[in-house]
Amino acid sequence: MRTPTILLSFFISSALALPVVAQNGVTALRDLSDHDVDEAQLRSAVASRTLTWLTGVSANNDYISVGRMANFFGFVALRVSSGQSLTRAHVARDTLAVLKPSQIELLVALLDAQISPHQATQGARIQMNRALEWLLVGDHVDEAEFLALGRTYGAAEAELGRVIAQSFGEIAMTLSKEQQSTLRLIREGHAAGQPITIPHSGNGMRLSDVDRQELVNLAARFLSWTTGSPEFNDFEVVGKPSQHFGFVSLRLASGHAVRRGVVAQQVLDILTLDQSRMLNVSVQQNVDVFDAFLSLRGELMRKLEVALDGQVIDADEVQRLGAAIGEIEAKMTWAQAMAMLNVRDALSEEQLTELLELRATYTVSTSESATQDAMDRGRQLFAQCALCHAPSRDNAVAPSLARIVGRPIASDDDFQHYSPAMILFAETEGNWSTTTLDRFLSSPRSAVPGTTMGFDGLGSARDRAAILAYLATLE
The missing domain is CATH 1.10.760.10 (Cytochrome c-like domain)
Incomplete structure (x- = not known):
């Protein structure tokens, strides 16, 4: 049952824009085919995580940003292709303005339907984080046990994706041709940085702050998934696998002033050449398995996409693929953790002080x-x-x-x-x-x-x- 506290209203503004680049019906300011994950990106990810993991606490590492869990619906790809110019709130506002009350009610019903799988996913992720923290304090953690935790996490995340995708498919099957066309125009306008103008009178739905935020997340994902091509939605950023080391939390604490590449270079400037080579061991391992991660993730995406044709998603297949993906993510995470621990053991007192001071420059206050x-x-x-x-x-x-x-x-x-x-x-x-x-x-x-x-x-x-x-x- 939804708790009524805050009136939702969405206002549409700005002018109609023509698409800048169109590929497979998808508008983008940047061609994602040239945005493949490479060694340099992975090195940047590992170096920046070295700062946040070695100097952070449990609360930092457990934090995960909205939309990063069960990220199977193409919003990150849309945001990256736009040059990072669009936000979930703006896309959701425009999407909800197009949907009928009965369709919005299905989205609201999804708020309850996803609670259990969401809790299972978050719980499994935190179990992985606790195991990583045991490593930090010198307790023994068996790699095979850690990979098993990864399989549990991956299966839970895939199940969360299935629940969301099935509901999205149900809504998509009720869209009129006019709604479909308008949603595509909304996508093109946001990708071009010039949202279209849509008359809107608001709605009387009341939701709590938490539910309102999650409805925004769902509405933005619905737009990106139902208007994007499979190839476009398959895109994934380097920060998704191994998101257990607290970098997102630092970005939040800094008021989003943190830039991964900048932090990575600052960390590498502190490390010696031998210490940097220690990180490169995990980078190479991640490069070797990243293609396998993307391939399995693509298979999972195809299983979820049948909902857009009104079909029932195969839950067993989704869990099987999710577990396999989770194991690969856990392998990547383990390799990074081992490399960072090797670096920590080789740090001088002066270097450790420099890392702590570097973190402090990005954090105004913990209060x-x-x-x-x-x-x-x-x-x-x-x-x-x-x-x-x-x-x-x-x-x-x-x-x-x-x-x-x-x-x-x-x-x-x-x-x-x-x-x-x-x-x-x-x-x-x-x-x-x-x-x-x-x-x-x-x-x-x-x-x-x-x-x-x-x-x-x-x-x-x-x-x-x-x-x-x-x-x-x-x-």
Whole structure:
């Protein structure tokens, strides 16, 4: 039974856009055929996880982002192809505006239907995390037992996917041709960064915060799965397998300022060449089995897709494939854990301190209230920055600060007046990491001698942390 507390209403805005690139009926700003997982991506994943796992706690590692569990429905592929410009909330809002009340009711019924398999999946995942933590503290964990945990997790996740897919198929079979066409236009508009305008009067459904968030997740997945091709939906990012090491939690704590590639390079800069080679052992093992992971995942996807034709999904086959996929993920996870433990055993005290300090640069506070206070303070401080770094691009006297965290230095194409000193700084420093920004904000002229920025700097480390947290939210 749903708990009524918050009225759902969805508002549609923006203008109709034509598709930028169309392949198999799917619009994309980026061609995912060139986005295959390779050694460099896997090395980046393992290096960034080395920081989060060795310096994190259970709560960090247990956190998983919305939509990452049972990720069989193509939303991640759609988001990546759009250049990361769309959000679940916006896609869900537009999707729900197209669905009829009876179809939305089926989505709401799915909220209850998925509770049990969702709990089973989360429980199995946490069991794997506990085993990994036993490894961290020196307890013996048998590899075969860990792979068995992986099979249980994979089977549970596949069953969760089956429950969702079967309901999605039931709804899809009731879509009119007009609804199908409109949903495709919604996909194309979001992929192009220009959502279409759809008249909408809202609905009177009341749901709790948690249910509302999950309905958004389901609606966004429904759109991506029912409008995407099988080839498109088969895409998977490197961060999905082995998502047991807390990187997603760090990204959340940083206000989404963390960039995997940046963190990975910072970690590799701390490690010695021999320590980096230890990580490369797991990278090579992951490369060797990743194709098998994708192949089995593709088979599972085909089993789920029969629901779109009104067929009943074979639950036994889904669990069999899910268990096999889970075992491969567990093998990848085990290899990474062994490599990271080898690195930890080889770390000097100075290196360990550097890793802890690196993590701290991405975390404003462990307190939710303190984080909110920091965000408020950052917003106040940014008002001073906005005098020059105005949102308007007309006659700008300083570059835009939107998405500044992780962006290449001196890379705002709309700003043509970077000083020679800043251009030289860009050549030596690369990107605006939180560490680099903190150093620059402390004293711009010390960090970049010859800069034309007329600002003396922020002496307070707390104020710098606050403004960095706020800058990470700027889109």
